[in-house]
Amino acid sequence: MTIEPRLDIIGAALADPSRSRILCELMDGRAFTNKELACAANVSPQTASAHLKQLEQAGLTASLRNGRHVYHRIANAEVAAILEGLAQLSPTDHLSRPGQIGTDTRQARSCYNHIAGRLGVLMTDRLIALNVLMVRDDTICAGPRYHAFLDEIGIEAPLGSLGKPPAKFCLDWTERRHHISGPLATAIMQKFLEAHWLERRTGSRALNITAEGLDVLECQFGLTQVDIDLVDPV
Amino acid sequence: MTIEPRLDIIGAALADPSRSRILCELMDGRAFTNKELACAANVSPQTASAHLKQLEQAGLTASLRNGRHVYHRIANAEVAAILEGLAQLSPTDHLSRPGQIGTDTRQARSCYNHIAGRLGVLMTDRLIALNVLMVRDDTICAGPRYHAFLDEIGIEAPLGSLGKPPAKFCLDWTERRHHISGPLATAIMQKFLEAHWLERRTGSRALNITAEGLDVLECQFGLTQVDIDLVDPV
């Protein structure tokens, strides 16, 4: 009389190559239109529309109407985290378009709408070490240096609703450690992209760190090039 | 020229109700025969055989021949963790057999071959606090009290290969915190079951804590009934 999870429902949503391509395309956290995704998956708009309908019904994506365009994105950070996990588990296709989980994405990449990879994990560690964030019982709250940090980096203050934690832990499947997600993490990535401290590598979730970005990471986070390049043997 | 994860391959393996049932059945970490799983999924042995072949090819399960029986189990702790995550994401079927992820499994349940749920997380915390395990850089190694603990609880020493960590972190999707997996975690659960400190609830991954088990948890881990019953508001 109790409950059994229906893995097959999620499974069915994932079970098609075109939908897999679409999800990978969305995994960098940006929203795309039906047509763009149809193109990415190499199918007609009608077909893509059907796929997106199915993904949405399965709760994997969400859509937003804007004029005659409909933008689709990953439903939430939870879904993004699971998909990252599945991507680690699944075989990879060497013949297809430029890469999602390649060697180049291990250093820094976007996960949904925040920074993941080695850089994401390191930044998270430093934010805690620098008292910007505090951890108690695995929930994250603002630390004494929280507002000072936002000022210095140039993010205006009220993030998320009052009383709610500004960030949550999100498991990083390549680093096998936590990075942060949530409003603060989103704001940080947005700021880094706007200020050109980070740049998206085209057609990929990989992020390039610019020279200015390296300065900021050193001054604000105490992270050097060496820290970031270091790849730990697995 | 780089790589894109093929979510559809794993998805296809999950995409069938019978296979979903089979995986849920296996999720308690025990191994079952083809016939048992066929029965659990309400299909003929031929059909189950085909399903298990498919699951194995997708890397989700592994099989072991023993006489004329073939035992199937979840391939590894990684797969188990991902499946737990997916189960959290997927809708649940109220009409089917007794429960996998019900309210009763939040307190204590088996995950693959170690203890998960609130109890798993608490035990992990205590093992670290009591210097049985030490954490450095998110890898776990034996602490000063490691061998003393094994002695006291009655587990003979050499766990896993020398130099390898005796345990790894495994994300707990209901508690949203880590519990341990790996040789130590497996040995602990086995000991708890053999000594009847924990008992499997029939047809479920839920674990019952016995009176003797409560004693052990209090003496060895410093955990009381109150700690374990406490359910944190989400």
Added chain:
DNA sequence: ATCTTAATTTGTTCACTGCCGAAGCGTTCG
């Protein structure tokens, strides 16, 4: 040696679903 039981292989049936062409609806732009 013979019977029983477990697992698999093969063949067939049947339902489902991905795909696109054609058509319909709604928004935007000239």
Added chain:
DNA sequence: CGAACGCTTCGGCAGTGAACAAATTAAGAT
């Protein structure tokens, strides 16, 4: 207002795969 564009719905075709029956292989049990 009409043309262009984006998205969706509908219909038909083709490919896939889940189901079981029957037959095969293999390992105990008597």
